[in-house]
Amino acid sequence: MDGTTASGGVSAFLRRRGLMLAVIAGLVAGIVFWLTDQTTALAVTAYLVLGVVILTTAVGMVRDLLAGRWGLDVLAVIAMIATLAVGEYIAGLIIALMLTGGEALEDLAARRATRELDRLLSRAPSFAGRVDPESGEVESIALDEVAVGDTLLVRSSEILPVDGVLLSESATIDESSVTGEPIPTHFTEGDPLLSGTVNGTASFRMRATKAAADSNYASIVALVREAVDSRAPMVRLADRYAVGFTAVALLIAVLAWILSGDPVRFAEVLVVATPCPLLIAAPVAFMGGMSSAAKLNVIIKDGGVLEVLGRIRSAAFDKTGTLTEGRADVVDILPGARSEDEVLALAAAAEQYSVHVFAQPILDAAHARGLTLPEVTAADEVATNGVRATLADGTEVRVGKPSFIEEAVGPFDRPELEGGAAAVHVSVGKEHAGVLLLSDPLRPKAGETVRRLREAGVENVALVTGDVRSTAEAVAASVGITTVHAETTPQTKVEIVGGLQPRPVLMVGDGINDAPVLAAADVGIAMAGRGATVASESASAVITSNDIRRVADVAVVSRRTVSIALQSIWVGIIISVGLMLVASFGYLPAVVGALLQEVVDLVAIVFALRALGAHRGLARAKG
Structure with missing residues (x-):
């Protein structure tokens, strides 16, 4: 406004x-x-x-x-x-x-x-503490003066002014106002941070990666x-x-x-x-x-959306980041020269020293099994290939792409992968220890959401995704969807959703790649998650939490x-x-x-x- x-x-x-x-x-x-x-x-x-x-x-x-x-x-x-x-x-x-x-x-x-709704507006940060690169002194500046690359000091209980990256060793941040997650989240150096969230008890430093006008919270405020x-x-x-x-x-x-x-x-x-x-x-x-929708972490851009949502008869879902979490997770372990637990423990020991997107899921899987990781005395990450680590007994462990592993162990048989899956190979010494299969896990309440939509009067529910058919059909079957449109392009998504009957049609997507189809549907809802899609202009409503149940909830509201x-x-x-x-x-x-x-x-x-x-x-x- x-x-x-x-x-x-x-x-x-x-x-x-x-x-x-x-x-x-x-x-x-x-x-x-x-x-x-x-x-x-x-x-x-x-x-x-x-x-x-x-x-x-x-x-x-x-x-x-x-x-x-x-x-x-x-x-x-x-x-x-x-x-x-x-x-x-x-x-x-x-x-x-x-x-x-x-x-x-x-x-x-x-x-x-x-x-x-007004509560979000009143919480908008108005200033930031910028650290002078030469003197190290902190000066208070207006929010619109923050530039990308500035080092900022965020004090205890302050609202993060812009999106950025954590420079301090660690921080504990309350993200409930943005993502709906009630438990404060622990971050370590290098982790991305969202504006509008609230710092815990210890001050920390961060580097601005976006100007205030482009940051997550500004997008939410604009929607409000x-x-x-x-x-x-x-x-x-x-x-x-x-x-x-x-x-x-x-x-x-x-x-x-x-x-x-x-x-x-x-x-x-x-x-x-x-x-x-x-x-x-x-x-x-x-x-x-x-206002009721806002209490459920759903920002509705126009009151008319409520009227149309109240009459929805068809719904279409994207897969990645919508029905699934949009992140990698270890779903299977194929043992080679070592057992499943040994393969996972060796991989986790090396991945401690990696910043790759697969590193944390592998570590989480090892911790979930209660595995003791072998001691690593040295490690280095080979860009685009993997991690090479040396154990306390001098044995070399490699984790990464097949070609990277073959440098140490020679050629080996590679498993056939279903659509959407990724393989992380592990070697120890001259042996091919095994393979970790990672895939995008299903959201825990996705099936419940589809069922509740049908109970609310939605007659036709479809999955519309660019992923391969095998993966799409597996996900659809898991959540109770029988109509599957796979390997689609943004244009074909628009055509498919435009042809769905009966009307009106709801489309749920991640709000970035799905922008055209979100705009084409009678109502488009963007799953914002950690805020990556909040700024989508095409969505009629934005769910600012990671809970897919909000789709059914807002239909009920x-x-x-x-x-x-x-x-x-x-x-x-x-x-x-x-x-x-x-x-x-x-x-x-x-x-x-x-x-x-x-x-x-x-x-x-x-x-x-x-x-x-x-x-x-x-x-x-x-x-």
Whole structure:
């Protein structure tokens, strides 16, 4: 949201508040004139105040009509004109207060509903401590002054200002606000760090790898700003009720006038027909639903996403980084000259000295088995090939590519690999010790997510991936997906998802390579994980935790939100129609009807605010 938009929103708010205060002053004066029987003063006050409100409302109404939208304000304008025509000045002033005050109530409810979103904005870091490369002194600088390559000092409990790499030996960081992982994470020198996360108890140094505007947290803040500023299409759905609601209200009012022969009856009916409940209920419910999603680490960019998600009938998933973890893991060990445990222990001993992406998974696998690693006296990493280590007894261990191992042991048979798998060979001395097979593990809750989507009404679930068919089919079978599209390109993904039936279609991907198909789907959700994909402009929503269950959770939240919005709209309609029928028989004076309509407004708001709890009953992210 730029400064112009922000200032425009503030100006509009001030104008609305000023108009509401003017109406309050007019109503108070009108009541005084009414009690003191100053009829002329009352009429002049009513005409002045209502004239301004009618004119202001009519301008916006005409603007909507020119844009092809029939607004619900039409009834309010007719009702105010009718009260002036029949001399029900106090009732007219109450309608004006209801109309202008309703906007203020909507603002208040929306601020309450967006509290969870605003929390992200308020947490955005504003400064950084830069370390002078010559003197070593730390100076506080504005966030936008941080340049790539700067050395920064992050003190205890401070928010990391930009993305970077850890320079200190270690650090413990709370990533819960970004990834949803509740347990603080331990990092060692060279590990990548995300902006927006919170340092633990010890200060550390880091090197900036991105400017503030390009960092992870800035991307999240940008998404939140879009979410807060969006106007949900459900509001337009409420506007579409205006035609029918207006027709019914005018019909009842005209019949009451004709049958009674009293024009006052026309005004009394329209006083309780004012459509504030419809105007307020939908946007408040949708902002509440967006807040509920934010509590589950899902940032929704536009309220309209909730409406579409509530009707999803097909879903497509990418594989790598979506249904799978997007990282390597040891899935099998093929022993050669040594046993499985010996192969793993030898590999882990050497990989301690490697920065390769396969090093940590191998170490994790050895630790999981409780293996004791042989002592290494020397080690060096051979770029693009592997690691060469010397054990305490002088034996050389090699871990890496087949060609690197063959330099020490000569030619050997290489295992056939299924799609998506990778082989790490291990030698000890002149022997080929064995092979570690690594693959991308399935997310633990992927199958549960697919099942819950089907239970929520999704009829067609497909896997759309660029990986080879054998791997894709194995993953799909593991999570209960029967429709598989493998070895696809970005273009064919778009074509496949575009042809899925029934509509609407949800696409879930990693938000980088899947950007075109995320944009092509009716709703695109990006799995952000550690923040690599948060900046994707193509996704409709971003899951900032590593929990794939959030896909099903946000679908449930959307359905609940749409249901609450519709319930709130219909509650307002039913109560208003009931009051109109009572008024048509002359049992509801205009002033009383106007006061009762304020109660209807409050009832609609309370109903709509239930969307703040749309996430209740869903498990919090565990990482």
